[in-house]
Amino acid sequence: MPFPVTPPTWVSYMPAVGPALAWLTAVLGWVIVSRDNNKREDRREVRSTLDTIVGAVNALEDKATQYYAMDVSDESRHLEMEIKRDLKVLEAKIKRLAATDPRFQHLQRQSAFHNVLTGGDFEQSARTARPHTDGKMIEIYSEARELIETLETVYVEKYHTRFSFHWPWTAGR
Amino acid sequence: MEAEKIINVAKQFSRFPGGRFYEDGEFSGQRFREKMLVPALNKYQRVVVDLDGTLGYGSSFLEEAFGGLVRISGFTPDQLNKALDVRTQNEVLSYTVRHYIDEARPQKQVTEEEPRAEAVA
Numbered sequence: 001m002p003f004p005v006t007p008p009t010w011v012s013y014m015p016a017v018g019p020a021l022a023w024l025t026a027v028l029g030w031v032i033v034s035r036d037n038n039k040r041e042d043r044r045e046v047r048s049t050l051d052t053i054v055g056a057v058n059a060l061e062d063k064a065t066q067y068y069a070m071d072v073s074d075e076s077r078h079l080e081m082e083i084k085r086d087l088k089v090l091e092a093k094i095k096r097l098a099a100t101d102p103r104f105q106h107l108q109r110q111s112a113f114h115n116v117l118t119g120g121d122f123e124q125s126a127r128t129a130r131p132h133t134d135g136k137m138i139e140i141y142s143e144a145r146e147l148i149e150t151l152e153t154v155y156v157e158k159y160h161t162r163f164s165f166h167w168p169w170t171a172g173r
Numbered sequence: 174m175e176a177e178k179i180i181n182v183a184k185q186f187s188r189f190p191g192g193r194f195y196e197d198g199e200f201s202g203q204r205f206r207e208k209m210l211v212p213a214l215n216k217y218q219r220v221v222v223d224l225d226g227t228l229g230y231g232s233s234f235l236e237e238a239f240g241g242l243v244r245i246s247g248f249t250p251d252q253l254n255k256a257l258d259v260r261t262q263n264e265v266l267s268y269t270v271r272h273y274i275d276e277a278r279p280q281k282q283v284t285e286e287e288p289r290a291e292a293v294a
Contacts, residue, residue: 092263126196
């Protein structure tokens with residue numbers, strides 16, 4: 001005759017708890033997947049806005065170098081208006097992007113870019129054309145790259161720095 | 174001294190401010206400083222400058238208008254921090270104006286007494 005086995009008390013709760021656990025698992029799974037989808041959509045939207053901003057910075061760099069390479073003329077006056085207008089639009093775009101993460105609103109970097117484009121002899125009647133090897137052109141290029149690099153770094157830190165697990169014995173490899 | 178004066182650049186000066194000196198254009202930074210900012214700062218305890226509504230600003234205009242308050246017009250950064258309030262939706266502009274005020278240094282004024290002072294030293 002087999003030895004009688006008394007099941008533990010918790011086994012008697014299984015008919016009630018089991019289905020509840022299944023539902024809970026399904027709901028938790030939905031929450032996790034939904035959250036991940038939303039994060040992915042946010043990232044795509046930020047990436048798209050950032051790409052637009054990078055394009056705007058590059059376009060401003062081109063306009064500014066073109067401006068400083070020409071003497072004062074109707075064309076240069078027109079470029080002055082365009083550069084100021086485009087800077088205003090760019091700064092508004094970055095401000096909207098900073099609503100997703102305030103680190104995007106790097107005021108010092110933006111101010112430096114604004115200054116290199118429109119400081120010094122900008123809009124002065126005594127301004128003369130500069131060669132493309134002039135230090136001013138290099139400054140414009142440099143500040144444009146710095147601004148883009150600052151924004152891209154914030155993006156990477158926000159979306160591509162994740163917790164990663166390593167086995168202890170692989171540390172340092 | 175009266176209490177407060179609000180200067181809306183777009184409505185009371187120009188929607189297209191630009192240039193540094195008088196010879197650079199009708200709505201230069203020098204004109205804005207000498208004809209609007211300095212008289213207001215001398216008359217009112219507090220001056221609010223609203224920068225919104227224009228096409229945009231060149232740093233040359235901003236530096237001449239605001240940095241020039243320290244460099245040329247004799248105000249100190251402390252005086253301006255108390256008396257001048259720059260308002261704008263564009264935080265880059267307000268940051269830049271503050272930077273120009275803080276970094277400006279009064280232009281050295283050569284006086285007749287300086288050579289005698291150096292001789293004594």
